Amino acid sequence: MSLDFALILAAIVVLLVLIAIWQTLSMTLGAYWVGSPWGVLTRFTAGILDGELLRNASYTAAEAALGFLLGALPAAALPFALRRLPIATAILDPFMVGGYGAPKLALAPLFILWFGIGIESKIALVAVTVFFIVYFSALAGVRALDARLVRMAQVVGASERDVARHIVFPGAVPYIFTGLRIAMPYSIGGAVIAELISANRGLGYLVQLGAMNFDTTGIFVALVATTLIVFLGNWSVNAAERRLLRWRPPADLTVETGT
Amino acid sequence: MPGQPLLEVRDLSKRFAMRGGREPSPWIIQDLSFSVADGEFLTIIGPSGAGKTTLLNVIAQIDTASGGEVRYQSEVAPLGDAKALNPGLSCRIGYVTQEDNLLPWRTTIENVLFPLNVQRRLNPETRARAEMLIRTVGLAGFEHHYPHELSGGMRKRASLIRTLAYDPPIILMDEPFGALDAQTRLHLQEDLLRLWNLGRKTIVFVTHDIAEAIALGDRTLVLSRTPSRIAGEHVITIPRPRDIRGLMSHPEFGATYERIRAQVQ
Numbered sequence: 001m002s003l004d005f006a007l008i009l010a011a012i013v014v015l016l017v018l019i020a021i022w023q024t025l026s027m028t029l030g031a032y033w034v035g036s037p038w039g040v041l042t043r044f045t046a047g048i049l050d051g052e053l054l055r056n057a058s059y060t061a062a063e064a065a066l067g068f069l070l071g072a073l074p075a076a077a078l079p080f081a082l083r084r085l086p087i088a089t090a091i092l093d094p095f096m097v098g099g100y101g102a103p104k105l106a107l108a109p110l111f112i113l114w115f116g117i118g119i120e121s122k123i124a125l126v127a128v129t130v131f132f133i134v135y136f137s138a139l140a141g142v143r144a145l146d147a148r149l150v151r152m153a154q155v156v157g158a159s160e161r162d163v164a165r166h167i168v169f170p171g172a173v174p175y176i177f178t179g180l181r182i183a184m185p186y187s188i189g190g191a192v193i194a195e196l197i198s199a200n201r202g203l204g205y206l207v208q209l210g211a212m213n214f215d216t217t218g219i220f221v222a223l224v225a226t227t228l229i230v231f232l233g234n235w236s237v238n239a240a241e242r243r244l245l246r247w248r249p250p251a252d253l254t255v256e257t258g259t
Numbered sequence: 260m261p262g263q264p265l266l267e268v269r270d271l272s273k274r275f276a277m278r279g280g281r282e283p284s285p286w287i288i289q290d291l292s293f294s295v296a297d298g299e300f301l302t303i304i305g306p307s308g309a310g311k312t313t314l315l316n317v318i319a320q321i322d323t324a325s326g327g328e329v330r331y332q333s334e335v336a337p338l339g340d341a342k343a344l345n346p347g348l349s350c351r352i353g354y355v356t357q358e359d360n361l362l363p364w365r366t367t368i369e370n371v372l373f374p375l376n377v378q379r380r381l382n383p384e385t386r387a388r389a390e391m392l393i394r395t396v397g398l399a400g401f402e403h404h405y406p407h408e409l410s411g412g413m414r415k416r417a418s419l420i421r422t423l424a425y426d427p428p429i430i431l432m433d434e435p436f437g438a439l440d441a442q443t444r445l446h447l448q449e450d451l452l453r454l455w456n457l458g459r460k461t462i463v464f465v466t467h468d469i470a471e472a473i474a475l476g477d478r479t480l481v482l483s484r485t486p487s488r489i490a491g492e493h494v495i496t497i498p499r500p501r502d503i504r505g506l507m508s509h510p511e512f513g514a515t516y517e518r519i520r521a522q523v524q
Binding site: 148149151152153154155156157158159162166167170171173246247248249 | 319321346347349350352353354356358360362363364365366373374377378405406407421422425
């Protein structure tokens with residue numbers, strides 16, 4: 001039996017145990033407070049079949065994906081632009097630290113006031129959340145530059161542009177991916193939270209709707225769908241990382257395989 | 260002795276600034292002079308910490324000098340100002356460092372072609388030459404491996420031919436085989452001599468191994484402890500091509516070894 005297969009099997013066992021605990025809670029406390037796993041599965045399937053759940057889920061996924069790109073791209077590019085400008089970096093630093101530390105949840109009402117209850121306010125919240133996480137990862141990557149590789153490149157005639165393109169950038173990519181992997185669940189969480197506060201579509205809206213109707217099963221369905229989107233997002237980031245970082249020794253790849 | 264001097268080091272001195280430049284360090288190199296003829300294989304030997312790497316860094320223009328000058332043919336390089344340095348002297352000085360410094364995100368062939376690539380000199384002819392070098396050092400079949408998939412000796416070979424592939428007139432080598440086991444080192448020394456015989460480059464090879472200095476060089480300079488000065492000069496007349504494995508039994512080897520050992524403190 002291969003290690004991967006054993007890991008998958010163990011994960012299934014853990015999943016079954018969790019479902020059993022869930023079922024027990026649902027039976028002891030009543031399905032009114034904790035929707036039963038079976039009830040959730042039935043509603044989930046129904047939601048997929050009539051398109052209602054899928055529509056709301058894709059709305060949330062779209063917000064998260066657009067916000068993710070809008071936040072991650074400038075965040076990854078900025079440290080490269082600032083590389084030769086240490087003073088500008090130092091001036092920006094306290095603002096970046098402040099932006100990183102500020103609770104993004106508190107920004108949600110502000111963004112809704114500014115951008116309305118549509119998709120724009122959610123994208124803005126996600127983008128801001130993702131931006132600061134990825135910025136600091138990319139900055140760490142640019143700073144981790146190996147001076148010996150740069151000297152080697154200069155000796156063989158590399159221009160400043162060659163150094164940026166062939167040494168600084170590839171060296172920072174693993175760091176950027178670390179940031180992307182951390183930011184991915186936040187992007188979906190950010191979208192759902194913004195919807196919770198005010199929306200008429202999306203998984204956060206479904207959670208809010210479920211709560212207003214004392215429909216715990218409905219809330220659970222929305223939460224399961226959110227989790228599945230997070231899985232999908234993580235898988236996409238990991239797939240991109242594996243493709244782009246084939247040059248790394250296997251031990252440096254994501255911890256998930258444990259090798 | 261072949262040719263006129265290609266590289267001349269005159270009264271070179273070096274010390275580092277310590278504690279933010281307020282206090283100078285002791286002299287690492289002081290009034291060091293020597294020259295290298297075109298096509299010569301010069302080996303420089305000195306004890307650990309004798310400033311050998313510093314000397315090569317200054318010649319390669321990745322570090323400044325505190326005094327003296329380095330001449331390439333008749334051209335004097337400005338060495339005082341870090342901003343005015345011209346690393347590698349416009350691709351005329353190659354530098355094989357102690358670490359292989361391969362780019363981990365490039366395969367063997369991509370690493371070997373990297374200098375030609377950034378010099379915009381990659382064409383079928385230079386590529387064929389690079390591929391020939393890869394075969395010569397036994398890296399055929401490993402062209403598309405990443406550095407982490409290669410052994411220490413293979414990485415060293417890749418690093419060596421990366422410099423040979425773009426064919427700079429002078430190559431500096433800083434204990435390139437220092438970290439390898441005895442067997443691999445012997446193989447690489449043989450590879451290096453074979454490659455050198457192909458093109459007869461001018462090589463300045465720094466080592467702390469007396470046998471290596473004799474086996475490879477036309478001439479060996481002995482450096483003193485810091486501050487570095489030339490403590491001795493030895494012309495190695497063992498005829499080429501040399502058989503490195505049988506060198507120990509060559510009559511000249513023992514005598515030269517003893518003379519050098521007496522000067523290396």
